[in-house]
Amino acid sequence: MKLMGLAFSGGGIRSATFNLGIIQKLAELGLLHHFDYLSTVSGGGYIGTWLESWIKRATSISKVGDRLCPDTSADPLADEVRPIRWLRMFSNYLSPNVSIMSADAWASGMTWLRNTLINQFVLLLILLSTLSFIFNLYQGWLHLVHDHIPRFSNWKSLIWSFLILFPGSIAVALAMRSFQPAQLQRGEEVGRRYWELIKLYQTRLVQSAKRIPGFLMAWAAIFGLIISIWFYGYTTQELDLVNKLKLIWPTGVSCFICFIMLAAFGNYHKREDLRGAGRATVLSATRTTEEIAMDEILRKKIWWAVICSSIIASLACVAFLGLAWVLIQYIKSRVCLFGLIDANKAALVLGLPIILEVLALTVIVRMAIMGNLFPDYRREWWGRIGGLVHRFVLIWILVSLAALVLPDLYPAASKALVAAWGGWAAIVGWGVKKAFESKEGNPETQKNTTALFVKLVPYIFMIGFLLIGSWITGQLRNLCPKDFSANSHEWFNVGETGVLLVLTLALSWRIGVNEFSLHHFYRNRLTRAYLGATRTREDRVKTANPFTGFDTNDDLLLSSFRAAEGYQGPFPIINTALNATVVSALDRQDRMAESFIFSPLYCGFDFSPTRSATYNIDHVYEYGYRPTEQFSNPNGGPTLGTAMAISGAAVNPNWGYHSSTSVAFLLTLFNIRLGWWIGNPRKNAWQNSDPSWGLLYLIKDLMGKSDINTDYVCLSDGGHFDNMGLYELVRRRCTYIILGDGEQDDDASCEGLGNAIRRCRIDFGVEITLDLKAIVEGGKDSKHVAQGQIKYPGKDGPVGTLIYIKTSINGQETVDVRQYSKVNKTFPQQSTGDQFFDEAQFESYRKLGYLSISDIDDLHFPGVIPTWKNSQTTQAKYLKDKKLKFQWKMFTDFLGTL
Incomplete structure (x- = not known):
């Protein structure tokens, strides 16, 4: 047909x-x-x-x-x-009456303004809820670092550090196994049936590898907060770096154990993982004795590399943690960092990124020692995780600064704020104007300058929007009566966050994502x-x-x-x-x-x-x-x-x-x-x-x-x-x-x-x-x-x-x-x-x-001779006209050859 x-x-x-x-x-x-x-x-x-x-x-x-x-x-x-x-x-279908004072024009403008304000209010509530939650997190953090920091013995430190590291190592091992999912085989023995059941659940976990990066990000954030709180709250003014290392050496042992578990459960020892490096033969039904011997040599090589890299990376982790401890304690010793920022707030803002950097450096050391025995495609996975971690670090620093630090700086810069907001609005307005202008002038110049600036304008606007949210958050905190006790102030801030969160959820439920768009x-x-x-x-x-x-x-x-x-x-x-x-x-x-x-x-x-x-x-x-x-x-x-x-x-x-x-x-x-x-x-x-x-x-x-x-x-x-x-x-x-x-x-x-x-x-x-x-x-x-x-x-x-x-x-x-x-x-x-x-x-x-x-x-309509209604042209005339056109074309083509 x-x-x-x-x-x-x-x-x-x-x-x-x-x-x-x-x-x-x-x-x-x-x-x-x-x-x-x-x-x-x-x-x-x-x-x-x-x-x-x-x-x-x-x-x-x-x-x-x-x-x-x-x-x-x-x-x-x-x-x-x-x-x-x-x-x-209705050729002006959006506003049929084009007069600027017409009801259509005003209805269009006010509809956009109404819907925009509603959506902006929801977005602002999201930002304020986030900033307020971070401030509540800071208040809880203060309680922990001043009143609830435990003093662990070495054995307890070993156990707790292992419990903290264990979930992350298992998650990474599952991700590593996803490169070669397990092949299920059915056995007749009763005991083997249970083993197959375990492997079945393991395979399902491997298939969920796409969710592992999200879990790892959450785990790393919690891990970083716990360690930074402990480092900040542990009073060790009398301890030098060597004594600090003595206190955290159990963490290195736990790190080593988790590295070995990760390697064993993550299939580091299997030679199939090395094909990407060109160092393993392809599996086949019949293998020679020489190939089997080569496999054993490679396995031993890999395990030696795993053990050596795990030892060195664990020692490096202890050293990096010691330096992080010294850095966090230095921040604590500065009552007012740079004369502007409260040391407690600076420690929360920077403490989490410092511990995350320790984790990143430890992983880098281990991969470097493994060398070409660690396949490139696995390094790619780690590289992507590293990118996600550092993106999170950047977002954390910006948002936590807006929530904790900037509200304290606004009073000192009140005179400059008006000019700053005016300049921000002018830059954004000019950039938006340029973005919607037609192409004029020198294309190369436009490409190299204006186009680059237009790309930067949205980020400038984002920063300004974040600063506005920070200022409003500070004003909301100032609503708390002055005669309230410190404890009441804290509960007031918690209640403020709860109200903002409830408002956000309620409005987003009623407003939806489509209802107040321009659709x-x-x-x-x-x-x-x-x-x-x-x-x-x-x-x-x-x-x-x-x-x-x-x-x-x-x-x-x-x-x-x-x-x-x-x-x-x-x-x-x-x-x-x-x-x-x-x-x-x-x-x-x-x-x-x-x-x-x-x-x-x-x-x-x-x-x-x-x-x-x-x-x-x-x-x-x-x-x-x-x-x-x-x-x-x-x-x-x-x-x-x-x-x-x-x-x-x-x-x-x-x-x-x-x-x-x-x-x-x-x-x-x-x-x-x-x-x-x-x-x-x-x-x-x-x-x-x-x-x-x-x-x-x-x-x-x-x-x-x-x-x-x-x-x-x-x-x-x-x-x-x-x-x-x-x-x-x-x-x-x-x-x-x-x-x-x-x-x-x-x-x-x-x-x-x-x-x-x-x-x-x-x-x-x-x-x-x-x-x-x-x-x-x-x-x-x-x-x-x-x-x-x-x-x-x-x-x-x-x-x-x-x-x-x-x-x-x-x-x-x-x-x-x-x-x-x-x-x-x-x-x-x-x-x-x-x-x-x-x-x-x-x-x-x-x-x-x-x-x-x-x-x-x-x-060039296929096989159809039109029968025009309401026209004097007939089929016969159409065919005659077409024939004459063809003959004329043949004649002109002939003349063209002379």
Whole structure:
């Protein structure tokens, strides 16, 4: 079966209006009913859903095709063509009345301000709760270091240090075993069955190795706090470094024992671990005596290296701990560090990082002694753990300084604060302005200076936001009455933290992550403009709200767009991007997104396009599709307007290959969030449209993190993966595709098309060739349409046709279009950020789309002779004209050879 697809690209209202002209031309040529699929992205989805809803409500594609023809009605204002006139009325769909004093403009501004303040209040509560908790931690720390530091004998010190180190060593051993999971074998002996059961649980623990780094971070933080508290609170002014080492030598013994356990349980002795170093033979069923002897030698070598490295690393650990003790005691001896910072607070801020550095240096010493007997891939694992530890150290120092130290410094710097905040605001404002400016001036200079500064601005803003939180925390602590006792002060601070935490949880539960984003604002206006257009005047007047103009009846259930429900148009495929900044497949890490579709039958994504069977690991399905009738809403599924708005969510903290942690922070803080967190179709939450507790996902937005394996996934503009809508049509092996490309393309690089072709080749093995010279070179001989070939894989793979139609100017347009292009130099590549079209702009793009197809010859339509209704052109005349054109071409080609 040869399938035909129609695709409309992203590009906001520019693409929607340009593709409206293409739709009208296809209707005039009588071709609209031939298409099996309509694949849309972002702005293309505006006009695609408009067409689909019109066909649905009219119950006939031929009736809609007749009304789409420009010469259908003598009166362009007649009711039968009202859906097109409605689009003109709402070309400024975000704020139909563009006057700065209009109700629409003020409603838009105040809606953004309201939602932003609500989200900022939740984010501020998160920050204040964190800073207040750290201050409570400091208060508890003070009690411990002054009143509750035990004096251990050597044996007790040995036992306690072993109990502290043991969990960390077991966790690391499990991670090391994950490189070679245990092979289970069934035995007949009763005793062996118990052994197999133990190995089974061990294997399950190994399979959870991805959770081990998080556990290790928590363990290391607790370990560091315990040791730093003991060092700080143990009064040893009379002891020199040698005597300190005598007190902590049992820790070295415990360290040695744990190192040996780690090596034994972590499979350090197995020769398979050394293949990466090229020092072991491959296991085989039959091995020679010489190979077996070589294995034994290698085992002995490894164990000698393990023992020697463990002894040396343990001695080094004792020495490093002794130096750390001296350093922490030095901080304690300074009543006021640098004349500014309280020594107790400085000890908490720096004590934990100092102990973590001791752990890191001890591990480095052991790896250095092991040398090439410790495989490189295991060193890579340790290197990543080291990176996580030092990232935590940096965050700990910054946040604890903000919580403990900075509030004490504000009174001394009160006069300079006003100027500092003013300078901070000016720098951030200038940076944001530069980030949104168009490309001007010298590109190299911009790349080297402005671009670098713009990247730094979000971090400058983060620091300022942290300082604001620190100042507010200090002011909250000052609310405690002065006549309270010291103990009452402490309980007041604990109560303050509790209140902040309860407020944070309660508000995040009620507000959610989606409810007060800009998605609803965006969706409501898109639905009114494009889906409300296809309703009759009488029907809408009865149900629309007379004050706001919105009407919930404008929208339709996506699951109703099926033949069984009376729908006769092409099958809708609405493309969105499932953001995956945290990826499990390294070959997809540059994409940071997957293709996620909404259709009347199924919604979801295919994470493994080359895999032919469905399976699951830990109840997570590799193929993520769910029935549309129940997806995200058991009572019918998502609506057409919701799918359209998600597909057009162009700006979002998580936005495919544009994703950046620093930019995500700014976008979340100022609530520039058009995307949607929805139940993961691979998880049990697939019927939920919104997380019950949105706090976690709001933090993920703040950090620019999203994952395909969480209960809820972040969807945004389909253009963040494929801005053409071509990818999903190729997946369905369409042999004829018309693609209307209305994306912004200032330098005629066809970035979106190139990206789609590249991914179709990588994921499906489909080769698409296309000659774009006639489009991108410009001039009188340039064209709007190019023909390409789609070669599907396999010896007998089908060969299809791609018709590519692009927004371009060749000087052959009508007078009004040429006039508009002369006045507006960037036409037809005006900014996608311009979502407010005036009358001339709307008509120029619509007419350009209509003129892009001169006749049916441009489309190379397979085996179809159109029967134009409302036209005097007959089939016989069409064939005659085509024959004359062919003869004329042959004649001109002959003259060219003379």
